[in-house]
Amino acid sequence: MTRLTILAAAMLLAGCAAAQERPATTAQPAQPAAPGVDVPATALPTDVRRTTLIVRDIENSLRLYRDVIGLQVNYDTVVTTSGVALPAGEPGAKARLILLNSNDPWVGWVGLMQWLDPKIPDPGPYPLRMKQGGVVMVMNTEDVDGRCAAAAKLPGITMTAPPRLQVYPGRNGGPDIRVRGCNFFDPDGILIEMNQILK
Incomplete structure (x- = not known):
């Protein structure tokens, strides 16, 4: 087993982009992240680190997530997969894994993964109506009209x-939450909601 294979397996199992721990204490924002949401007095036990999407065409996905949405690529490599820990593809298959971040260096990342050799069979057209098990990714931007037009x-x-x-109704009796947003399916059927929070 090569060092790259071991690293890739650890990343897929642990959801980490590098072999380092998050600092035990991090700077807390001075204000709540959103009206009605207080910063926890002590750190919660879990961070939502990353969502990894299995995609048909990783270059096409990059045109959306990197070029239109504006996420930044921080990792791009080919990994050897077990087919077990991440139950997809065949044992020993090669897959390209790209990780993208937004403004936070630790949480809220998006991963893109495409099996290269052998490929995963194309499942055909994705449904245009959602059901149980469907995924909605909500993203915030300062130029919702421009990004929605480019995505289209x-x-x-x-x-x-x-x-x-x-x-939307405010949290805990607070003022209404007003956003301008669009919705669209990405090239693999993940529903994206692009929002711009209004004052």
């Missing part, structure tokens, strides 16, 4: 709603 031009994107005002 990419191959494989299915827009389900153009940018429009959405109003």
Whole structure:
């Protein structure tokens, strides 16, 4: 077993992008992350580290997640997979793994993974209606109209709603939450909600 194989297996099992631990204490924001959501007085036991998407065409996915949404590639390699820990593909298959981050250097990352040799069979067209087990990824941006318009031009994107005002009840009796957002399926059937928080 090569060092790269061991590293890849550890990353897939632990959800880590590097062999280092997150610092025990991190700087807390001065204000709540959102109205009605307080910063925990003590660190919670778990961070939502990353969501990894198994994709048909990783270059096409990069055109969305990197070029349109604006995430930054921080890792790009070919790994050997077991087919067990991550139950996909055949044991010993090669897959390309790309990790992208937004503004936080630790949480909220997106992974893209495409099996190269042998390939995973294409499942065919994805459904255009969601059901149990479906995934919605909500992302925040300062230019929702521009990013939604650019996403709509990419191959494989299915827009389900153009940018429009959405109003949600506030948390804990607080003011309404007002966002402008659009919704679309990515090239592999993951529903993306792009939001811009309004004052």
